[in-house]
Amino acid sequence: MPRELTFTAAGEPLDALLLRPAGARLLYVLAHGAGAGMRHSFLESVAETLGKECVATFRYQFPYMQAGRRRPDAPATLHAAVRAAVAAAREAAPDLPLIAGGKSFGGRMTTQAQAEAPLPSVRGIALLGFPLHPAGTPSVKRAEHLPRVTIPLLFLQGTRDELADLTLLRPIVDELPRAHLRIIEGADHSFHVLKRSGRADAEVLRELAHAVAEWGSGL
Numbered sequence: 001m002p003r004e005l006t007f008t009a010a011g012e013p014l015d016a017l018l019l020r021p022a023g024a025r026l027l028y029v030l031a032h033g034a035g036a037g038m039r040h041s042f043l044e045s046v047a048e049t050l051g052k053e054c055v056a057t058f059r060y061q062f063p064y065m066q067a068g069r070r071r072p073d074a075p076a077t078l079h080a081a082v083r084a085a086v087a088a089a090r091e092a093a094p095d096l097p098l099i100a101g102g103k104s105f106g107g108r109m110t111t112q113a114q115a116e117a118p119l120p121s122v123r124g125i126a127l128l129g130f131p132l133h134p135a136g137t138p139s140v141k142r143a144e145h146l147p148r149v150t151i152p153l154l155f156l157q158g159t160r161d162e163l164a165d166l167t168l169l170r171p172i173v174d175e176l177p178r179a180h181l182r183i184i185e186g187a188d189h190s191f192h193v194l195k196r197s198g199r200a201d202a203e204v205l206r207e208l209a210h211a212v213a214e215w216g217s218g219l
Contacts, residue, residue, distance in 0.1 A: 007088035021051035027096040031106025053213035058089035115148035124152035158187025
């Protein structure tokens with residue numbers, strides 16, 4: 001069972017969940033997506049599957065989600081929450097190396113925070129479905145800050161992800177000196193796969209977890 005924690009960002013108390021498996025060798029500070037909080041079933045499944053790979057997770061709420069608001073906070077507030085979550089995770093498990101990132105929006109906010117100023121002790125950022133553009137509106141504007149991220153990046157992207165045209169994302173990643181793109185065959189933005197693909201969502205989760213564990217342990 002995860003350990004429930006509270007930390008403070010910009011004067012607001014925020015909830016967090018630390019799941020530390022026996023033999024943990026890495027801690028992933030894992031931010032939620034735009035429309036669902038840290039207890040969303042996808043993030044719970046990711047945390048449990050990562051635990052089987054000896055990766056601990058620190059899930060946390062952004063202020064707007066904590067308050068039950070639908071509209072995300074201003075970027076400065078979100079970046080402050082990322083920074084405070086990293087500090088709280090480091091305090092909760094000071095013996096574990098840190099990586100950060102998250103699902104979609106949460107991962108993007110983490111890269112933006114890192115682009116502004118280094119996140120202390122974070123060795124790399126793992127992105128579970130980087131939202132390069134809105135669905136149906138291909139663009140690379142959301143990637144403009146990525147060259148200012150100087151630590152390693154891991155992009156995990158599905159081939160059916162409508163928020164990341166791979167023909168646009170691949171050259172962006174290729175231009176980043178410390179970035180790696182891992183393609184998840186048949187997965188959409190939620191890492192769901194169709195039955196006719198011959199794969200199951202649980203298999204995709206295991207692929208994600210193994211990729212994060214392998215990459216993170218090599219940093």
